[in-house]
Amino acid sequence: MFVKFERRARPSRLMVLGAPVAAAVLTVIGGSILFTALGHDPLLAFHSFFIAPVSDLYGLGELCLKATPLLLCATGLAIGFRANVWNIGAEGQLIAGAICGGGLGLYMGPASGVLLLPAMLIAGTFGGMAWAGLAAFLRVRFNANEILVTLMLTYIAGLFLSYLVYGPWRSPTGFNWPESSDLSDAARMPQLLAGTRLNLGIVIAVAIALGAWMLLARSYLAYSMEVGGLAPKAARYAGFSQQRMIWLGLLAGGATAGLAGVIEVAGTIGKLREVVSPGYGFAAIIVSYIGRLHPVGIILASFMMALFYIGGEQVKVTLGLPSAITGVFQGMLLFFLLMSDLLITYQPRWTGRWRPSGRTP
Amino acid sequence: MPAIDLFTAIFISVMGAGTPLVLAATGELVAERAGVLNLGVEGMMLVGAAVAFAATAETGSAAIGVVAGMAAGMMLSLIFGFLALTCLANQVATGLALTIFGVGASASIGSGYTGNALSVGAQFKIPFLSEIPFFGELLFSLEPLTYLSLLVAAVVWYFLMRSRSGLVMRAVGDAPGSAHATGFPVIAIRYCAVLFGGAMAGIAGAYLSVFYTPVWVENMTAGRGWIAIALVVFATWQIPRMLVGAFLFGGVTILQFHIQSANLGITTQFLSMLPYAATIVVLIIISSDAVRVRLHTPAALAKPFSADD
Numbered sequence A: 001m002f003v004k005f006e007r008r009a010r011p012s013r014l015m016v017l018g019a020p021v022a023a024a025v026l027t028v029i030g031g032s033i034l035f036t037a038l039g040h041d042p043l044l045a046f047h048s049f050f051i052a053p054v055s056d057l058y059g060l061g062e063l064c065l066k067a068t069p070l071l072l073c074a075t076g077l078a079i080g081f082r083a084n085v086w087n088i089g090a091e092g093q094l095i096a097g098a099i100c101g102g103g104l105g106l107y108m109g110p111a112s113g114v115l116l117l118p119a120m121l122i123a124g125t126f127g128g129m130a131w132a133g134l135a136a137f138l139r140v141r142f143n144a145n146e147i148l149v150t151l152m153l154t155y156i157a158g159l160f161l162s163y164l165v166y167g168p169w170r171s172p173t174g175f176n177w178p179e180s181s182d183l184s185d186a187a188r189m190p191q192l193l194a195g196t197r198l199n200l201g202i203v204i205a206v207a208i209a210l211g212a213w214m215l216l217a218r219s220y221l222a223y224s225m226e227v228g229g230l231a232p233k234a235a236r237y238a239g240f241s242q243q244r245m246i247w248l249g250l251l252a253g254g255a256t257a258g259l260a261g262v263i264e265v266a267g268t269i270g271k272l273r274e275v276v277s278p279g280y281g282f283a284a285i286i287v288s289y290i291g292r293l294h295p296v297g298i299i300l301a302s303f304m305m306a307l308f309y310i311g312g313e314q315v316k317v318t319l320g321l322p323s324a325i326t327g328v329f330q331g332m333l334l335f336f337l338l339m340s341d342l343l344i345t346y347q348p349r350w351t352g353r354w355r356p357s358g359r360t361p
Numbered sequence B: 001m002p003a004i005d006l007f008t009a010i011f012i013s014v015m016g017a018g019t020p021l022v023l024a025a026t027g028e029l030v031a032e033r034a035g036v037l038n039l040g041v042e043g044m045m046l047v048g049a050a051v052a053f054a055a056t057a058e059t060g061s062a063a064i065g066v067v068a069g070m071a072a073g074m075m076l077s078l079i080f081g082f083l084a085l086t087c088l089a090n091q092v093a094t095g096l097a098l099t100i101f102g103v104g105a106s107a108s109i110g111s112g113y114t115g116n117a118l119s120v121g122a123q124f125k126i127p128f129l130s131e132i133p134f135f136g137e138l139l140f141s142l143e144p145l146t147y148l149s150l151l152v153a154a155v156v157w158y159f160l161m162r163s164r165s166g167l168v169m170r171a172v173g174d175a176p177g178s179a180h181a182t183g184f185p186v187i188a189i190r191y192c193a194v195l196f197g198g199a200m201a202g203i204a205g206a207y208l209s210v211f212y213t214p215v216w217v218e219n220m221t222a223g224r225g226w227i228a229i230a231l232v233v234f235a236t237w238q239i240p241r242m243l244v245g246a247f248l249f250g251g252v253t254i255l256q257f258h259i260q261s262a263n264l265g266i267t268t269q270f271l272s273m274l275p276y277a278a279t280i281v282v283l284i285i286i287s288s289d290a291v292r293v294r295l296h297t298p299a300a301l302a303k304p305f306s307a308d309d
Helices: A015-035 A042-054 A059-084 A090-107 A117-140 A146-166 A203-217 A220-230 A232-237 A242-269 A278-291 A295-318 A324-339 B005-032 B042-057 B063-087 B091-113 B135-140 B145-160 B164-174 B176-182 B187-212 B224-234 B239-262 B268-272 B274-287 B290-296
Strands: A005-009 A348-350
Touching: A015 A042, A015 A278, A015 A295, A015 A324, A042 A059, A042 A295, A059 A090, A059 A203, A059 A220, A059 A242, A059 A278, A059 A295, A090 A117, A090 A146, A090 A242, A090 A278, A117 A242, A117 B063, A117 B274, A146 A232, A146 B224, A146 B268, A146 B274, A203 A220, A203 A242, A203 A295, A220 A232, A220 A242, A232 A242, A242 A278, A278 A295, A278 A324, A278 B091, A295 A324, A324 B063, A324 B091, A324 B145, B005 B042, B005 B145, B005 B187, B005 B224, B005 B239, B042 B091, B042 B187, B042 B224, B042 B290, B063 B091, B063 B187, B145 B164, B145 B187, B145 B239, B164 B176, B164 B187, B176 B187, B187 B224, B224 B239, B224 B274, B239 B268, B239 B274, B268 B274, B274 B290
Parallel strands: none
Antiparallel strands: A005 A348
């Protein structure tokens, strides 16, 4: 190879911020190549994937709507990821939040007052925390790997929701569709903007992300968690409790994912149904990485990821491509980010001649 | 049905349900023994399943399908290898990316085939041997890939535990620095292990979509890739224990179908939770003995290695 990678004396701050941008650009290029390979005009495909969906007010509203759960989940997950706590079951915690919050909304009749919605949001948050807390308990008490446990709990949560909407919570007037009755108006998120489906959720999500920023930048707790993630031994010598880190890392992700779940149900969907999320919990993992585990970065990244979701739906309509292509884009984005991250700790040096890579002279 | 026939039927179905787990877990076990944690098994299996289904549907040959599935799994594992081994990326994040990519890619590949069914040929039986009463049917009328999975597991066991090259591979997983200093190409060996894992995951996916349930459904692996990863932990990185675990899980899956058909009034969804709940229980039992897990875990698991540092 003509290029050799050498370790930098210190990580490049420029590349820390440059890598996500590079990854986004490479994904767009890679996506255009993919569209061309599938026999579509790349410019047309690019337009219908990235530009057409957000060229009117309604589209922008949809963008915020999709960004809400991504932003919420990613904010909580990032707190755990900073401490090397691998909660990859935010999808399951989101479902748990949807069940708890949505269930409360279903059981309280339409007569209930203005306190219903806040109560639902709290119930959803606690539902997500309980589901993540189970994984934290098993990790702390039995040393069970949280990656596998949170993932298995995701499948279980999905099946439980399916049981509810096929069984006890199925709407009696719903023509046997696997969904619950509609939530009453008191149990719905207030709408923000006429002409769109935008609701209060995005405001809550941004507020929580900014609140998390304050917490991360200022608090001793967050500091100890970050040390735990970067240098576990140093954290142990400093007396930071690893168990507390695991609990906090998982509960933070569970809380925001649960909140995201109930906001989806009380906002966009308006009832419980078999599928309440097209994988927001998994996509949020990518969002928090693209956002560099930093709340401000995560806000930007969640809008980008939301665009991928809307773009996927758009190309399904205009080009007849499967909307699952969104997942391909998500994967590519993270691939390119991980690749670009090499440049944070390594710098390329042009050797000017061909030499088999991987060997030092 | 006479009890003996029922036993044969259950045995054959448990072996069938365990096959994809044996294949995928064997591949992952090899990768982890070489020090590479590839969490992309689910994604590789799914793409393997989708490509194998498409290839079988187009060519009519299940053999071509299986080979195509294997090749697809290897392609994906090559992406993983490039990022995790060459670019030194975080292996957990890379594996997750591979799974997310695989879920999307398989759904895209399979979107034209959703709900299509493959017409599988007559049931495979080894001639003559399968005609022996009881044992013949019990042992010689399984799916070809079931035999392959057992063969691969046996060969891998011999390779890892009894051969010199296997010793080198384990050294790469336990002490890559020493292996490098001794003159072994750590990265190249890890690439081989990762590619083998991809090939096995691809075949496992192909088995699911071409033989086990020959209908294309999105996300048809239903977490089996993750269960395979859990099995490797459960087996404390040893092939014989992994085999026991895989067929145990095959048994749980089959049990679920039998309870369902027995109509005991238990809701389908709760029965479907069984394999996932069992995975958690098994993880708790194994992991609570922290010392034992630590002693068996490849020492350099999931740690990037660079010869230049």
